[in-house]
Amino acid sequence: MRAQLARVDAVLVQAVIAAALSFAHLHDIASAAGQDGWKAWAYPISVDLLLVAAWRRLRTSDAKAAGWCWFVIALAASLGANVATAGLLDMHQVPAWLRILVAGWPAVAFLGGTLLAHSVPTTTTADTEEIEDQEDVPEPAPEPPAQPAAVEPPPERPAVPVPAALVDHARKVADEHRTRTGTPIDTPTLRARLGVPAPMAEAIAAHL
Template sequence: MGALVVAGVAAYASYVHQREFALQGGADRTSATLWPLSVDGLLLLATVGVLKPSRGSDRRTRSVVWLAFLLGIAVSLAANIAAAPALAWKPVLVAGWPPVALLLAVELLAHRSGDDIGGDAADESEDEVVDDNPLLARARQLDTRHRELYQRPVSAESLRKELRVGAGRSRRLVAVVRASSNGSGRGRMPTQNAI
């Protein structure tokens, strides 16, 4: 709830600053009213794309998401700071803070919702992790590499970071990978390398 309040306040302040910037830049009232939505809207979409990449997204798609993210930050900060009444540290801080706060609040919300739903669905059973899950093959590869490098199985936290999934899903993936590497798996998807 707190992150939503922060996001709402920051979004409003950022909107007001960017609208003022657009008016100063010669936009008519309608365009100036819509312009901040295009900037912060793009930034919000890109933030979600960075935090929760879609399955099967290729390198080009990830590059576009990151480009949108970086451009969104740059334009939002520049527009907010340009709307400051003076280029002194206090007005610049007041004008520049809202897009930063908005970005961080959205990231906190995205991380929290990712942990709450465990990547996809909170009620996902272990069978669903094993059957028809493209993340399982990647988890097994990471486990194999981790065992070769560190002589121990990969942790759920390492999988969560590498695969960008929620904590619940990473724990289920680790359980399936460890069970199959110990020879106690169901045999539906055999391990690539028996360890």
């Protein structure tokens, strides 16, 4: 845990030192190019903010071309100021082209910051197109209702063997019932008169 904290502290100290030196170099270049007072202090802030905005676009968006473009521009401005103040440039006699670059930097930084902050990321457009494509897909047709299963007829009862003598006797009973009542004999009555089970009575009625 202590080693990790020490490593983090070392990185943080290094970042603070690098930022302070770069900030001072940018201030010196702006001051040498004719930007005095608070304007000279605003230039390093503008460069660092554009650098941070470009780095954020590279980390959080798929549209990396604009992020890389403005990151390189901000890095070149910061790195150029560091190199120029290393004795390669006469700070008391700045060339005209450097004065032009320093004077035009606010417009360039404003344009870059605006494009990075308000441009639509590619991921949002892709998601919108995907949603539109999903809306254009027709809904599948509903499946037809399942046909009810065919009702199988109940199995036929096995035929009950009926003796011929019993059939003759049942015929006599049926004739007697018709003569007495004037109506054909029904199966329950035939069963009661013959004293046979219901399947046997049904089989005898089928022979009549």
